[in-house]
Amino acid sequence: MRRVRAASLLDPLFYVQVVVILFLCALIVYPAAILLGMSLRDEAGGLTLKWFAEAYGNARNLGAILNTLVIASGTAVAATIAGTFLAWAVVRTDMPGRRLVEMASVVPFISTPFIGALAWVLLASPGAGLLNQLWSYLGGPGVLLDIYSLGGMIFVESLYEMPFVFLMVAGALRSMDPTLEEASLSAGAGLWRTTTRVTLPLVLPAILGGALLVFVLAAEQFGVPAVLGTPARIRVLTTSIVESQASYPIRLGLGAALSVTLLAIALVGLWLQRRMLGRRSYTTIGGKGAQPRRFRLGRLRWAIFAACLAYLMLAVALPYAAIFLSSIRTIWTADFRWDQWTLENYRWVFFDYPITQRALVNSLFLAVVGASVTMLLCAVISFLSLRTRLPGRRALDYLSMVPMGFPGVVLAFGLLHAWIHPPVVLYGTIWILFAAYMTRYIPIGVRATSATLVQIHPELEESSLSSGANWFQTFKNVTLPLLKPGMLAGWILLFIAFSRELSASILLYSPRLEVLSVAIYDLLLGGEFRALSALAFLQIGMALAMLALAKWVSGLDRTPGERTGGRTP
Incomplete structure (x- = not known):
């Protein structure tokens, strides 16, 4: 230039x-x-170095570091699998409702994982969660869902970080040369073999880059651990840093050491992401502007569409409905009566x-x-x-x-x-x-x-x-x-x-x-x-x-x- x-x-x-x-x-x-x-x-x-010694030697602080890594890793894996699948379905298949799914997939950007966590407390807390109340009303034994857990935190964070993977993988799928896919199909390979042996390897840098970005975003998340982790006494780095400022006596050195630890995790993740995105040898970009041929799913079209709708239901419809219903009711129960609306x-x-x-x-x-x-x-x-x-x-x-x-x-x-x-x-x-x-x-x-x-x-x-x-x-x-x-x-x-x-x-x-x-x-x-x-x-x-x-x-x-x-x- x-x-x-x-x-x-x-x-x-x-x-x-x-x-x-x-x-x-x-x-x-x-x-x-x-x-x-x-x-x-x-x-x-x-x-x-006493603050770092306390950060890494104290079992409570070490547990917060390990929880951060577990939650970030679990969120990255779940969001990457779901985001890659959604991008593939929207960009590479003849699934119905592709435009609707693509537009709705960015709605979680408008809200936050924090709001999503609040919504899922209303839906899946062991005592008052609406889904658990319905389960009990139908005669189900015990508690159906417990959102106050490591699994619940990973679930909520992956729902709201998944769009990052979707956008990165969808962009890579649109820009790649479809010639190798067409050659695979012409050679007799089926949908599954072509997708796993040709399509996904070609966009592997975008997939890994999205996974690392989600890892960083999940590691630095405060809202979800504050809402879901605090009641379950699950500490992570972000809540520990805030706690170091709110406790008495204030331990600024410990908070700084934990902050440096979290910063190091984020910077390493972003460095790896840049390395992955810079490895263009995995990707082919055609010079003729060829349009990729969409895979024909046949009877699977509606099953794939239903799977995409399931994500939108979990990330958008159910949480937004729960927040809205909670805001216009006097009591949060599965028994809906007219005198409860307000x-x-x-x-x-x-x-x-x-x-x-x-x-x-x-x-x-x-x-x-x-x-x-x-x-x-x-x-x-x-x-x-x-x-x-x-x-x-x-x-x-x-x-x-x-x-x-x-x-x-x-x-x-x-x-x-x-x-x-x-x-x-x-x-x-x-x-x-x-x-x-x-x-x-x-x-x-x-x-x-x-x-x-x-x-x-x-x-x-x-x-x-x-x-x-x-x-x-x-x-x-x-x-x-x-x-x-x-x-x-x-x-x-x-x-x-x-x-x-x-x-x-x-x-x-x-x-x-x-x-x-x-x-x-x-x-x-x-x-x-x-x-x-x-x-x-x-x-x-x-x-x-x-x-x-x-x-x-x-x-x-x-x-x-x-x-x-x-x-x-």
Whole structure:
């Protein structure tokens, strides 16, 4: 790709890049250094390894590490098998309802594993779970399901992390050359042999990459262990880190050592994922743009469709229905009577619960303003990385991707102790949440803007510069308008992510600075399940409404002819 700006230390863009790099270092490198320093110093400030010795030598902490690895591994295996199967069914077969299944499979992105865990408590807790109540009502012996277990945590997390595998494998299946599959079929191999011997090996890097990404996401998950693990006394690293800050006396060194451990697990997983995705020798990409022939399933068409619907039922239909029903009932039983229906939970949570309104305002501010500022910063980063030859642009690109390896709780721990002391004190203000959200989700914004920018030829920017415009005018009047589709798509993703973030918020919020996810967690601690169901449904509704509004305003839900008023652009 041609670069529109040559390297020059006198170029004003060089100083813009320096400012951006320093800003990212303040957001990422400085908190990481504080975190590492805390893990290596004792109460008197001397160097020590006692915190790591306690982290790895104490049976309770070692159990949390082992539980984290077990849950992350189990989630990765389950989500990879289910996601690969779903992607294969949608992309490579003649299964009916493929478009419906593909669209519905991304719905779990709008909610969170945290909300999913709350829903499955309503469905499968041993005492009050609706499915267990129905089982008992039908005369079944004992308890049908116990969601408060390692298996329950793996089940819930795999339901909500599976879409990552689905998207990665589906993309690989669409881009691969179908010639080898067709040769296998022509040679007499059947559906099963062709799929296992040809199709899956060709997309193996995407499958393994998705598995490793899910492993990292499951290891850094806080919401599900807090909801399902705490009642069963199953500790993991994230809950142990939060506990180290909430216990008395506060053990900052132990929390830092556990945070470094979790960070190491995440970084190793992401490094392996990048290695897997970089091994292109397993994948063939045709140069003729051939369209793959779909496998004819015959009588299996409807069985495969039923299996895909089962996932959507478990991840979307049942949890959303449980949350909604809990929010409009006075009592949670399998005996449905008219006098149980009410809207009182919505009235109470919105007007009487003191946290709701300010949490809603805080969440909307962080989601709208935070997503907008983050996308603008990401556009500048992409422009500097892809459109210039300035020294340091590669460092800028790598630095913007580093937060992918920072679990939310670890990032929050580092930011908390980096900005709680003078001369710059962010703790106790909404700006520390702003900084945490921006830092954690910068990689999403950079990927969205970079993916669009690489498709835009630099000749328009070159023409602007040749006409006498400076870099700022060119960036504002040429580059940003061309980046609009990618920036809008990234903005929508960031809005949803910012509005639902819990892992970072749980350590960084302070009184009067609660966000919706923290308000829901607060209700959970108080045992107010019907009220938290109402608030959770409001949170989901807000995300859906903003998603629909953004698509309507941008015209992304209309055809090109409709967006241009019937004229050819």
